[in-house]
Amino acid sequence: xxxxxxxxxxxxxxxxxxxxxxxxxxxxxxxxxxxxxxxxxxxxxxxxxxxxxxxxxxxxxxxxxxxxxxxxxxxxxxxxxxxxxxxxxxxxxxxxxxxxxxxxxxxxxxxxxxxxxxxxxxxxxxxxxxxxxxxxxxxxxxxxxxxxxxxxxxxxxxxxxxxxxxxxxxxxxxxxxxxxxxxxxxxxxxxxxxxxxxxxxxxxxxxxxxxxxxxxxxxxxxxxxxxxxxxxxxxxxxxxxxxxxxxxxxxxxxxxxxxxxxxxxxxxxxxxxxxxxxxxxxxxxxxxxxxxxxxxxxxxxxxxxxxxxxxxxxxxxxxxxxxxxxxxxxxxxx
Amino acid sequence: xxxxxxxxxxxxxxxxxxxxxxxxxxxxxxxxxxxxxxxxxxxxxxxxxxxxxxxxxxxxxxxxxxxxxxxxxxxxxxxxxxxxxxxxxxxxxxxxxxxxxxxxxxxxxxxxxxxxxxxxxxxxxxxxxxxxxxxxxxxxxxxxxxxxxxxxxxxxxxxxxxxxxxxxxxxxxxxxxxxxxxxxxxxxxxxxxxxxxxxxxxxxxxxxxxxxxxxxxxxxxxxxxxxxxxxxxxxxxxxxxx
Numbered sequence: 001x002x003x004x005x006x007x008x009x010x011x012x013x014x015x016x017x018x019x020x021x022x023x024x025x026x027x028x029x030x031x032x033x034x035x036x037x038x039x040x041x042x043x044x045x046x047x048x049x050x051x052x053x054x055x056x057x058x059x060x061x062x063x064x065x066x067x068x069x070x071x072x073x074x075x076x077x078x079x080x081x082x083x084x085x086x087x088x089x090x091x092x093x094x095x096x097x098x099x100x101x102x103x104x105x106x107x108x109x110x111x112x113x114x115x116x117x118x119x120x121x122x123x124x125x126x127x128x129x130x131x132x133x134x135x136x137x138x139x140x141x142x143x144x145x146x147x148x149x150x151x152x153x154x155x156x157x158x159x160x161x162x163x164x165x166x167x168x169x170x171x172x173x174x175x176x177x178x179x180x181x182x183x184x185x186x187x188x189x190x191x192x193x194x195x196x197x198x199x200x201x202x203x204x205x206x207x208x209x210x211x212x213x214x215x216x217x218x219x220x221x222x223x224x225x226x227x228x229x230x231x232x233x234x235x236x237x238x239x240x241x242x243x244x245x246x247x248x249x250x251x252x253x254x255x256x257x258x259x260x261x262x263x264x265x266x267x268x269x270x271x272x273x274x275x276x277x278x279x280x281x282x283x284x285x286x287x288x289x290x291x292x293x294x295x296x297x298x299x300x301x302x303x304x305x306x307x308x309x310x311x312x313x314x315x316x317x318x319x320x321x322x323x324x325x326x327x328x329x330x331x332x333x334x
Numbered sequence: 335x336x337x338x339x340x341x342x343x344x345x346x347x348x349x350x351x352x353x354x355x356x357x358x359x360x361x362x363x364x365x366x367x368x369x370x371x372x373x374x375x376x377x378x379x380x381x382x383x384x385x386x387x388x389x390x391x392x393x394x395x396x397x398x399x400x401x402x403x404x405x406x407x408x409x410x411x412x413x414x415x416x417x418x419x420x421x422x423x424x425x426x427x428x429x430x431x432x433x434x435x436x437x438x439x440x441x442x443x444x445x446x447x448x449x450x451x452x453x454x455x456x457x458x459x460x461x462x463x464x465x466x467x468x469x470x471x472x473x474x475x476x477x478x479x480x481x482x483x484x485x486x487x488x489x490x491x492x493x494x495x496x497x498x499x500x501x502x503x504x505x506x507x508x509x510x511x512x513x514x515x516x517x518x519x520x521x522x523x524x525x526x527x528x529x530x531x532x533x534x535x536x537x538x539x540x541x542x543x544x545x546x547x548x549x550x551x552x553x554x555x556x557x558x559x560x561x562x563x564x565x566x567x568x569x570x571x572x573x574x575x576x
Contacts, residue, residue, distance in 0.1 A: 003400040006420040006466045027467065034423070034462045035443050047420075049467055075456075079525045084536065095528040099552025100520070101513065102444060104456040105463065232531070240528070240551035 002043040009048050012055075012183050012215055018048045019213045020185065026050050026215060028071065028110035031102050036115065040124050041132060055109075055217055058082065064223040067181075070109030070216045074169065075100065077108060087221055089230035089251050089263075093172030096234040099241050109216035112170065112180065112196065115207065116163035116271075117243050118148065130160045131204045138162065146309040147245065150317070152199045152270040153305060161204030162307060164268050165197060166243050171267035172232060174275040175249035178221050184214035197272035204271070226251025226263055231327040233320050234267075244268035246317045248324035252288070254331075259283050259292070264300060264325075269317055276300035279321075288329040290322065297321035405469045409434065410478025416465070424468045425449045425460035428475060436476035436508045440554070447553035450509035451475050457516035459552075476508035479515060491515045491570045500566035502557035510553045514567045517549050518574050541571045 009015035018024060023045035027033060036042040055069035058080050066082060077083055078094035098106065120126045120139035128137035140148050140162050148162040178193040197208055210216070229252040236242040247267030253260040262283035265275040279296040286292040297318040304314045401420045406413060409432060416431050425442075428434040428451070440448030442461045449461040452474040481487040488496065491514045501507045521541055529548040530539040539545060546567045547560070555563060 001421045004420055005401050006403055006464070008466075008469075027464075030464060030467065031444055031459070031462050034464065038443065047464075049464075051467060075525070079523075084526070088531075088536070091526060092528065092531045095526060095531070099447065100517070100527075100549055101447060101450055101457050101459045101552045102462075105458050234528075240548050 001037045001040075002045075004044055005046040007046060007048050008052060009050050010052060012053055012217060015048050015050050015053065016183060016185060016213055016215050018046070019215070021046050024048055028107035029073070029102075029105035030110075031098070031106045032110065032114050036122070039122060041122060050215070051107075061220065066221040068108050068219045068221070070107060070218055072108045074098070074103040074106045074108070074111060077169075078103065086224035086227050087172075087176060089226055089232055089249055090169070090172045090176060090221070092230070092232035093168045093247075093249055096232055096244075096247070097168035108169070108219055111167050112216060112219070113208065113210075114165070114167045114170075117166045118163035119144065121163060130200075131163060134203070134205045141307070144309060145307040147243070147268070148307055148310055149270050150304040150306055150310060150313045151266070151274050151301065152272065159200075160202055161200035161271065163200070163204065163271060165207075165270070165272050166268075167273070168232070168234065168244065168247060168267060170197070170273040171247050171265045172249045173219065173221075174265035174273035175251050175263035176221055176226070177263060178219050180216060181218040181220060182210060182214045183217050184211055188217075190220070193273075194275055200271045225253040225261060226328075229254050229328045229331050231324045233324040233327070235316060235320055246313055246320050248317075248320045250321070250324035250328040252283070252325070252328045254288065254329065257288050259286050259288055259329075262296075262325075264296065264321065266300060266317060266321070269301075269304075269313060274300075278302070283325075288325075290326070293322040293325040294318075296325065403466050403469075405465050407465070407468060407470075408472045410474060418465050420464070420466055422465045423461050424451070424453070424463040424465050424473070427465040428460065428473075434475050434477050437512075438505055438508055440506065440509075445554070446506070446509075447513060448506050448509040450512045450553060452512055452516050455516075455519070457513050474512070474515075476511055479511065489515065490573045491518070491566070494566040494570035494573065495563075498562045498566035498569060499559075500562040501555075501559050506553060506555045506557075510550070510555065510563060513550060513553045514563075514570060517546075517567065518571055520549075521571065541568065543568065546571075 007018050025044040025047055027047040027049045033042055055071040057069045058072055059067050061067050074094050078091040084091050118140055120129050121131050126139045128139040130138050138161055141159055149164050153159050153162050174193050180191045180196050182189055231250050234244045234247045236244050244267050249265045251263035262280045264279045265273050279300040282299055283296050300321055301314055301317050402417050403420050405418050406415045414432055425437055425439060428437050437451055437460055438448035440446035444459040444462040449459055450457050451460045453468055454471050479489040479492055491511050495511055524538045526536055527545055527548045529544050530536050543564050546564050
């Protein structure tokens, strides 16, 4: 690990100002950043410890939604009474990720910025990684790509990066249509969840649309619609404490057996949490039947392109979507 | 196609020259510094990459001198003041600076749980916690769980691990016991796990064996003493409730 300067910030403005220093990074729970620093993947010159900023509350918004401070720990968020009652999809998703110890450390803002678990990104012994070393190529394209993306890539040999976003929280928040609040050198702004994370394009080294020096201050959830009908399905190699091969966050707003509206997002399949507006539209107004769920599944993975070792993900994603929607419709979580 | 790509913002990304660094223990600063200096030199000589100058200065800004910080920790009830390299993890502070070697370094990457300690009432991986971040915090390690030196002084979880033979080699045991101790505290507050959702018990779930397994999944046991660990946690939960 490189030597670094450590600064403890006491106010957002102070943290944002400190972030203008060369190679400075914010430090939250550290579960990802410290790990990557030990591996030599990240080497900031300055760490700005933001753990003491007053961004730790969860409050109700006037519209009946929720405002989650960026420093709320994953375990506190998952177990918060209002989140459990109004957004069980988020609790379920959060508790599907990592371990109790890591969830006690990891923050809401940090989880949004969690970097990929692509083996080639995390192992500096592989020189080719466009995300770690822009222009160097992608070792995963012709390597072991079982865990890699099937959506949002060009699907050709010229692809720059086929890494996936590893977060479960992000998948649930995408389906819940969250909004991210940020503060930067030029003031405050909000970013719709779908516009926060990026597809790789030709610049996979940039994970998000945050601007330099911007600090995530909160995540806002809209008025709850899926409190009675939601399910988070995570398919992985181990039953616990493993990253998703495919994850599905499914929320349904039901009127009897009719779906009024739906939220559907996938994890483990793309460079960003993969929300499918087409699938959500096809579900809205439909009767909750296996046929409707299969149609939504087909729409959600339309255009999927497999690589050598991950073709199984296409069918796995479809079946997982049908299962998650079925369990959500049953109100198993109510 | 769903989710169209978004416009890319401008990047202030710095080129990375030093891609490989041997994984060294945190106490080997002098050797690491040497290896890193040699790495910069050989990269420049071998490749003559033009951007070396920029990269070197970026590295120099970050890496020329180790930075230190004063840290005060309350460990097992005793206040300790240390001056530490900013890179020092809480685990290394406990083991190398306070001689509390009960907490173990397994993977050093937050994957095995051997380093689990209780920080401000919550179980965390001390290998991924910087000592500087824990500054001012209250820490309980395996050394702080027993009330005294006699066997009767063991904590309920320690006693249960002993009674149920919940280990073989014992390397993961301090982390397992700290983790289980915090688990019982979390249970008192009605926390959920993913198993609570799978089983539909999302209101004050009981500690079934499936719940224990899920809630202890952050602690790996390479000897696979899992059946006895589950039995010990189950017994400790009962003795705490009784």
